[in-house]
Structures are given as structure tokens and as C-alpha cells.
Amino acid sequence: MAGFGFELVTVGLDALGAQGCREFMQAAKPTHPMLLDTHHVLAAKFGVINIPQAIWIDEDGMIVRPAEAAPAPPQPVAPPPPQAPAGAMPPRFMEMMGEAMKIPRATGEYHAALRDWIINGKRSAYALSPDEVLRRSRPRSAEVAHGHAHFELACALEIDGHHDRAVVHFRAAHALVPDSWTFRRQAWSLEVVGDGPLRRFWQGPHPDRPEDWPYAGDWLSDVRKVGAENYSEPWQP
Amino acid sequence: MLAKTPFVAKTEFETATGWTFKPEGACKAEVCIPLTAPVGEVVDLVAIAGEMGLPVVSEPELGYWAVGPESVGARALTSAQAPALVLPDLDGNLFDLASLRGKRVLLYAWAPY
Numbered sequence: 470m471a472g473f474g475f476e477l478v479t480v481g482l483d484a485l486g487a488q489g490c491r492e493f494m495q496a497a498k499p500t501h502p503m504l505l506d507t508h509h510v511l512a513a514k515f516g517v518i519n520i521p522q523a524i525w526i527d528e529d530g531m532i533v534r535p536a537e538a539a540p541a542p543p544q545p546v547a548p549p550p551p552q553a554p555a556g557a558m559p560p561r562f563m564e565m566m567g568e569a570m571k572i573p574r575a576t577g578e579y580h581a582a583l584r585d586w587i588i589n590g591k592r593s594a595y596a597l598s599p600d601e602v603l604r605r606s607r608p609r610s611a612e613v614a615h616g617h618a619h620f621e622l623a624c625a626l627e628i629d630g631h632h633d634r635a636v637v638h639f640r641a642a643h644a645l646v647p648d649s650w651t652f653r654r655q656a657w658s659l660e661v662v663g664d665g666p667l668r669r670f671w672q673g674p675h676p677d678r679p680e681d682w683p684y685a686g687d688w689l690s691d692v693r694k695v696g697a698e699n700y701s702e703p704w705q706p
Numbered sequence: 707m708l709a710k711t712p713f714v715a716k717t718e719f720e721t722a723t724g725w726t727f728k729p730e731g732a733c734k735a736e737v738c739i740p741l742t743a744p745v746g747e748v749v750d751l752v753a754i755a756g757e758m759g760l761p762v763v764s765e766p767e768l769g770y771w772a773v774g775p776e777s778v779g780a781r782a783l784t785s786a787q788a789p790a791l792v793l794p795d796l797d798g799n800l801f802d803l804a805s806l807r808g809k810r811v812l813l814y815a816w817a818p819y
Binding site for chain 1: 707708724759760761762763764765768770772773774775776777779780781782783785786787788789791793794795796798801803804806807808809810811812813814815816817818819
């Protein structure tokens with residue numbers, strides 16, 4: 470693929486930056502640029518609302534596919550999440566994995582389209598016109614834009630240790646941008662429940678102290694409410 | 707964009723938001739928004755953002771101001787031209803997406819949670 474002038478750039482969306490992403494990035498032994506996005510600039514600039522998502526940018530700097538759900542690219546990107554020791558998996562994680570397995574993925578189709586574009590460039594049917602790119606890009610009302618401001622502020626507050634104020638602004642962002650899974654998952658992942666390598670995936674209340682959970686939703690409840698099959702929009706060629 | 711006070715250097719505002727101040731107003735790609743608020747070397751975030759329809763939220767006592775993105779055309783993208791993107795790698799070195807001009811790029815967003 471390298472001969473066609475193709476480059477993969479991966480971006481970790483995490484307010485915890487290097488601290489949060491290092492383990493994954495180093496294990497991936499990258500041969501491509503791997504960047505850190507602590508304030509979710511990719512959400513504000515490109516309309517990313519969930520991960521993993523990807524954007525295609527052609528050799529002239531034009532977006533030819535706006536942010537959409539995407540399977541892991543053909544090269545190794547990051548290892549799968551760390552595994553808990555066998556037999557130690559709390560029931561919640563089993564339930565989350567059960568829901569995650571119901572999320573539809575168009576991996577084969579997407580990779581075939583990607584290869585077609587890498588080889589054929591502008592002639593590829595999968596490279597969209599500027600008008601189509603705009604038409605398919607994320608809707609953004611004034612309320613949603615307002616939510617982005619709250620989210621960016623929340624990340625800055627969290628990074629500087631003002632956790633309680635960060636929570637206030639994360640909550641505002643969630644209310645204003647109900648479509649963004651990354652806004653919710655980032656906030657949930659910062660609530661420490663337990664320890665171990667899977668702690669950031671818990672994303673829900675402590676089983677013994679549910680009243681301490683500061684958010685309206687959590688990963689398991691929210692995925693069940695919308696239905697795992699609706700977790701990401703189906704891929705449209 | 708983030709700031710510690712509601713007054714920022716004009717160039718900082720332009721770099722952070724991707725909007726450029728011209729005689730016609732604040733411009734990005736083919737869109738220009740006329741302005742009545744003065745634009746000197748320093749801009750008043752609240753006044754300018756208000757005219758541009760950009761949201762501003764703050765924690766003034768802690769020293770945090772955030773200006774949110776535009777919603778031109780009620781879409782996340784104002785234009786199909788890829789916006790400027792400069793982000794650090796693990797070592798803190800800044801990487802500019804524009805340095806890849808001439809290549810087809812897959813920009814892939816992931817998270818460790």
C-alpha cells in the first residue's frame with residue numbers, strides 16, 4: 470500500500486493524553502504518525518462522535534469521506550484492551566461484552582472500499598464529492614456547538630485537576646450533544662471504579678455506591694436504551 | 707479554543723479557530739461573517755464570538771474560557787477542505803496534518819476506554 474502514497478494517522482481521543490494512551494501506542498509499534506487529542510479537536514473540527522471512526526483526506530487536502538464508523542485499519546493500530554485474569558471478570562464486563570458483540574460492523578466492505586480508494590484515488594466510487602461530503606457530515610445546531618464548548622472546557626478542567634467542575638461541564642455537554650458517544654464515554658472513563666487494567670472500560674456506577682455516580686447514563690444502560698444494533702450508523706458506500 | 711482570559715491575541719484566535727480576519731469580516735473557506743466589533747491585535751472573545759455565533763463558556767474564577775466551533779450551514783464541516791490539524795505525538799512533538807499533502811490519508815480516531 471505504501472507505494473500508492475497512502476498514510477495512516479491514528480489519533481487517541483483522551484483527556485488523559487499520553488498517560489491514558491501510552492500503553493496502547495507503544496505496544497502497537499507504529500510505523501505511522503500516532504497523535505494525542507486531549508480536547509477532542511477531532512470532534513469539533515471533523516464531527517467525530519464515536520470511536521473508532523475515520524475520515525478520508527485526499528492528496529489535495531480535501532475530505533472525501535467525512536467522519537464515520539470504521540473498523541480497525543488493515544495495519545496494526547493498537548492492541549485489544551487488556552484482558553482481566555480468567556475467572557475474575559465481573560458480571561458487568563460480561564454484560565458489556567455481550568452488548569458489544571451485537572454491534573454491527575461492516576469490516577469487509579469498508580476495507581475493500583479503502584483499498585479501492587488507495588489504488589484509484591479520485592476515480593474511486595467511494596471518494597465522495599465535496600457536496601456529498603458536506604451533506605453526510607455531522608449536523609451541528611447552535612446547541613451542539615455550545616455542547617462542544619462545554620466539553621472542551623471540561624477536558625481542560627479535568628487535566629488541571631478541577632474534577633468536580635469538569636463533571637459539571639461534561640454533564641452540560643452530554644445534555645446538549647446527545648448523539649456523541651465520545652463525549653459520554655470520555656467522561657464515564659474518568660470516574661474511577663475499582664482498579665486493574667480494565668478500569669477505564671467500566672464506565673458506570675460502583676455496584677455498592679450507585680448514588681455516587683454523577684452522570685445521567687452509563688455505557689451499559691445507554692447502549693441498551695438505544696439498542697446495540699443502533700450503536701453506530703450503518704456504513705453507506 | 708481555550709484561553710485563560712476573555713482577551714486573546716488576534717493571531718491566536720485565528721490559529722485556534724481556523725477563522726481569518728479580513729476587511730469583509732471573519733472568513734473561513736468561502737464563508738465570511740461581517741463584524742462590527744473592533745478587531746485589533748487583541749480581540750474580545752465574548753464580543754467577537756457573539757457576532758460570529760460561536761458559543762463561549764467559562765469558569766471565570768478559575769481562569770478558563772472556551773470558544774466552541776461554528777455551526778455554519780448547521781453542519782460540523784463548513785467546507786470539504788480538511789481543516790488545519792496540529793497535534794502532538796507521545797514525545798510531545800507537534801505533527802501537522804498538512805505535511806501529508808500529496809498522500810491519501812486515513813485519519814483514524816480511537817480511545818483507550
